[in-house]
Amino acid sequence: MSNKHFISDVHLSDTRPDTIALWQHYLRIGPQTGDQLYILGDLFDVWVGDDDDAPLACQVRTSLQQLTQRGVVLYLQHGNRDFMLGQRFARQTGATLLPEVHRLTVAGQPTLLLHGDQLCTNDHRYQAARKRLRSRWFQCLLRLRSLHARRRIATDYRARSDNNPTPLSQMDATADAVLDQLQRHHATRMIHGHTHQPAVHQHHLPDGQVAQRYVLDEWHTTHASVWIDDGHHLHRQIIGNPL
Ligand SMILES: [Mn+2]
Numbered sequence: 001m002s003n004k005h006f007i008s009d010v011h012l013s014d015t016r017p018d019t020i021a022l023w024q025h026y027l028r029i030g031p032q033t034g035d036q037l038y039i040l041g042d043l044f045d046v047w048v049g050d051d052d053d054a055p056l057a058c059q060v061r062t063s064l065q066q067l068t069q070r071g072v073v074l075y076l077q078h079g080n081r082d083f084m085l086g087q088r089f090a091r092q093t094g095a096t097l098l099p100e101v102h103r104l105t106v107a108g109q110p111t112l113l114l115h116g117d118q119l120c121t122n123d124h125r126y127q128a129a130r131k132r133l134r135s136r137w138f139q140c141l142l143r144l145r146s147l148h149a150r151r152r153i154a155t156d157y158r159a160r161s162d163n164n165p166t167p168l169s170q171m172d173a174t175a176d177a178v179l180d181q182l183q184r185h186h187a188t189r190m191i192h193g194h195t196h197q198p199a200v201h202q203h204h205l206p207d208g209q210v211a212q213r214y215v216l217d218e219w220h221t222t223h224a225s226v227w228i229d230d231g232h233h234l235h236r237q238i239i240g241n242p243l
Pocket of ligand 1: 041042194
């Protein structure tokens with residue numbers, strides 16, 4: 001029996017070597033041959049383009065290649081940090097890029113997978129920036145810049161948002177946005193990350209059904225959690241860092 005694994009917000013970065021070690025450990029002990037691994041965005045803390053030749057980018061490409069070569073089926077969604085992940089990266093790693101909202105059956109229920117940033121509709125400044133950053137023309141312009149220039153742009157962007165943080169009240173998913181997605185896609189369950197506020201929420205749909213919303217946790221230096229669908233149930237597994 002194959003399992004589906006759901007993770008998000010690994011935020012791989014040179015500045016977090018312990019999280020990189022935890023990630024490598026998870027790839028060895030987590031998904032088995034025949035399993036499906038769904039990464040719901042922000043695998044990388046920043047992704048400047050599929051031509052990135054930095055050691056971390058190369059290391060992750062290789063480890064994902066090895067994962068898919070031993071028969072783990074890999075699916076990737078974009079996060080707000082790695083929205084520049086493209087088809088070249090997918091081809092190189094054997095992954096499939098999923099649309100920003102993906103519907104599938106999880107433990108017998110119609111379920112939506114999404115990063116979750118699109119649910120934070122009270123953050124008007126972010127939603128406006130998101131629209132621009134995700135547009136085809138903006139991404140084309142960005143790809144024309146050199147790798148060096150893109151790295152500089154990413155660093156500047158990060159510094160600006162660190163200096164001008166979004167109020168906490170605007171950083172969560174809104175119930176309206178959740179209900180809108182569930183109804184639009186006829187689903188009764190949702191799994192997302194992004195907010196770093198792990199929980200299982202309930203939402204009452206207008207037709208009387210109760211939907212569940214699973215919020216994935218970010219990866220820490222010491223541990224991470226993975227939600228696993230064994231075909232019948234969705235359960236949480238904690239991965240500890242062997243370091
Ligand atoms: Mn995110």
